[in-house]
Amino acid sequence: KAGVTQTPRYLIKTRGQQVTLSCSPISGHRSVSWYQQTPGQGLQFLFEYFSETQRNKGNFPGRFSGRQFSNSRSEMNVSTLELGDSALYLCASSSQGLGETQYFGPGTRLLVL
């Protein structure tokens, strides 16, 4: 089976712009979770989608949003980018959700200038 894929792998944006990141889960997996990884804050949970519905949400502002499509692919959107949004954004898929084995993608590295 192909692993979790994320596109793009690298992205440079400027403050105030918005960005959309994409994640394709492992075939058959219905749960997709998103995480932000930074040197200062570590790995932080953003949200989880299961069967096109947001099932869990972390403590991030409303500028961070996501969605999941019927084929389980997921997108994450960040509006009005701030310098502090520079991070590695990881998505993980699993067949059922949190607590089951989560398989991470390689991440999208976002740099906000």
Next chain:
Amino acid sequence: QQQVKQSPQSLIVQKGGISIINCAYENTAFDYFPWYQQFPGKGPALLIAIRPDVSEKKEGRFTISFNKSAKQFSLHIMDSQPGDSATYFCAARAPSGSARQLTFGSGTQLTVLP
């Protein structure tokens, strides 16, 4: 109460030695404790996980020890190899419901010297 505290921040071990990474938590309702391994440029990969009704779990060279009363758990890597050099994260899962999510420790950068 959602925090997971991980130590040490970095660890250097000789080949063949034992690597020990510790984590502590406050929320007694956490019900699942996985460990992840991350290599540079890659996403984290699940190494081993334990539930609080078990005190120890071993998979190959990797062992989790879990102390429910002390609210601590640790990862032991036996016969450490240079290929084990990576960043290790402990995590804990919040209870079921809308707050269900994984909370990660801050990570330990392990270097195994040849």
